[in-house]
Amino acid sequence: MNAIHPSELLRALPYVRRYARALTGARDSGDALVAAALSAPLPDVAPRLALYAAVARTATSTQSSTGPDPLQRNLLLLTALEDLTVEDAAVILDIDRAEAEAELERGRAALRATAATDILVIEDEPIIALDLKRLVETCGHRVVGVAASEAAALRLAMEKRPGLILADINLGRGGDGSNAVARIQQAMTVPVIFVTAYPERLLTAEGVEPAFIISKPFEPLALAIATYQAVNGGRVPVA
Template identity: 45%
Template sequence: MSASQAIAPYLPFLRRYARALTGNQTSGDAYVAAALEALIEDTSVLDSASSPRVALYRLFSKIWNSVVVNAKVGPDESTLPAEQRISQITPKPRQAFLLVALEGFSEADAATILDVDIPTLRQLVEESGRELAAEIATDVLIIEDEPFIAMDLEGLVESLGHRVLGVARTHTEAVTLAKAKRPGLILADIQLADGSSGLDAVNELLRSFEVPVIFITAYPERFLTGERPEPAFLIAKPFQPATVSAVISQALFFERNARRRERRAS
């Protein structure tokens, strides 16, 4: 297989990533073109990583990080509002967040792309979560019956700049709290101690108003069946704080983006 054939399936995704980094498609495509030119000159870079996709993004990142002005790149008039917020995060954390949350790379592959170790990658993702949260801070409802996990989540949410409306331990408490205070984000365990279901509580709430939801469970395989409906955002216990931070940022990022598109369409 030729180099062009190996990377062709990943070019549309690299253009998306580049747009999110630069703030507009024209600038993003210029960096993609530079990466492709470098690849043409030396196709051996495809052998330097675990897959052609990782190698392509790694090459792009080296070019991007070699230009000092990237720390100051700003969006133009064609940029979507949500992407404008992403562009305000400082460069390395922004890359880490987008690689994990938008492009779906594993921590190991994202670390390879950025030439850092996994602990550093996690620190960068956490930093991006704090910076993005400052732009899209919201009120959060936590549905969790285990006190220590609830405390950990509460501390993490507040460290990201959000406000915790309350912690619910049962289906009934969750519905009561949410209807009274209308959270902007819900973090929900699926199986609660009294036998009730956080999933059922959320589904009941979603009939009244729309809100992004992140489910946290010790049994993710029970809910990732490939059939609908299934949780859009799902975190396995025990969780890494960096993972929760990235997924919170991702959920709010795309929720704001969707609302903006709906307003423009109406």
């Protein structure tokens, strides 16, 4: 068993929870996965990697054999969303690097075949909003509106009924993106990805936290993976 100092555990835990939520496609099931993983002995690797490995192992043990490929899903999330190297991802998943690279490429190919959805972007910085729009359209999705304020976000959401929301937290004079999302979700059920330079404001383990958080600056692949996971409830297509 890997004895992890409590301070190391606390530093890594918020990000491991983010990974688990993206893996399962929901906040509550992701947190339950982390709790289950922590109840078992941790593998004898570096502390942060040990936590990721425990979550991945627990998720795989409860995955239906007829479901989507869990190895590709884990590799995509670990390398793109969590910004780990392929080497670290291979250690976490207990495979060699060559296999990790091959399965990662298959997973990326599968992402390119995903179904499109309508997306509402909530972002007050025009350049970032345009960048988000370009990236999600490259993934095959449709941007049905860009809102720079809480009021505009609520209005567009009611009009367009998007299948996914990409939201920043800090909208400057336009208000708070998390407040806009909360108001929208009172009227409809829609998955949300927060794309923010302030992830610590959402990874506090206090109150209601979102399932999907991407830190700015973000990698296009991370956005593509999170978009698929959010829309499909954690199900990744098999190449």
